[in-house]
Amino acid sequence: MSNLSVHENNIPASRVKGTAVYNFQGEHLGEIDDIVLAKHSGEAQYAIMSFGGFLGIGEDYHPVPWNQLRYDREKHGYLIDVDKDRLEGAPRYATNDEPDWNDKAYGGRLTDYWGVPPVGYI
Amino acid sequence: MSNLSVHENNIPASRVKGTAVYNFQGEHLGEIDDIVLAKHSGEAQYAIMSFGGFLGIGEDYHPVPWNQLRYDREKHGYLIDVDKDRLEGAPRYATNDEPDWNDKAYGGRLTDYWGVPPVGYI
Numbered sequence: 001m002s003n004l005s006v007h008e009n010n011i012p013a014s015r016v017k018g019t020a021v022y023n024f025q026g027e028h029l030g031e032i033d034d035i036v037l038a039k040h041s042g043e044a045q046y047a048i049m050s051f052g053g054f055l056g057i058g059e060d061y062h063p064v065p066w067n068q069l070r071y072d073r074e075k076h077g078y079l080i081d082v083d084k085d086r087l088e089g090a091p092r093y094a095t096n097d098e099p100d101w102n103d104k105a106y107g108g109r110l111t112d113y114w115g116v117p118p119v120g121y122i
Numbered sequence: 123m124s125n126l127s128v129h130e131n132n133i134p135a136s137r138v139k140g141t142a143v144y145n146f147q148g149e150h151l152g153e154i155d156d157i158v159l160a161k162h163s164g165e166a167q168y169a170i171m172s173f174g175g176f177l178g179i180g181e182d183y184h185p186v187p188w189n190q191l192r193y194d195r196e197k198h199g200y201l202i203d204v205d206k207d208r209l210e211g212a213p214r215y216a217t218n219d220e221p222d223w224n225d226k227a228y229g230g231r232l233t234d235y236w237g238v239p240p241v242g243y244i
Contacts, residue, residue, distance in 0.1 A: 009161035010223035012170065013135035016159065035164070037138065037157070039131035042166025042188040044159065048134065066164040101132035 009071065020077035021049050029087060033061060036101050060092045065114050131193065142199035143171050151209060155183060158223050182214045187236050
């Protein structure tokens with residue numbers, strides 16, 4: 001990764017929550033709810049994107065491989081190259097139905113869908 | 123980093139808060155309060171360790187380069203090779219006095235004290 005990012009765009013993980021996510025067409029897709037980290041290396045594996053819900057009910061979460069996101073300084077948000085239809089079909093879960101982040105089968109489903117493994121995965 | 127860590131020790135960043143930190147002598151030094159991430163790469167730069175305080179007052183925070191921490195599965199906590207005296211002298215800040223994480227001079231002070239730059243810093 002570029003040296004530029006260091007000491008220029010550092011942020012406490014707790015404050016990433018709520019950052020907007022857009023696609024390349026400029027559509028607002030949702031917000032970052034949390035980040036799944038590898039405990040040892042400290043590398044972000046997945047961004048958990050929250051979206052949907054009416055009147056605060058029925059919110060869903062999409063885990064997206066972190067390396068699919070690019071931070072856009074002008075938009076103050078993350079960009080991801082996916083259209084809304086494709087995102088609709090991506091693995092998701094509802095509140096209170098969080099997956100086991102150490103379940104390799106679930107990780108495999110995410111890799112299959114998104115076409116890329118998370119950072120550091122071989 | 124080892125492939126072993128992937129899909130075996132993933133954890134949402136919001137849940138790392140409160141994880142205990144010990145030194146190599148087994149002394150309990152504090153807890154993880156937050157993790158400073160590079161927005162672009164998603165790499166953990168610093169663990170913010172909270173410690174001290176009496177009756178909940180006077181808590182202080184030490185930013186420690188993430189690569190100084192090693193996760194210990196048996197202790198369910200992070201290990202850092204520092205004795206209490208050395209930690210006492212490390213850069214710290216009080217609640218409501220959080221540093222600017224993009225201040226290069228502050229980053230330089232941390233690098234000087236800890237002897238290592240954060241991950242990816244050249």
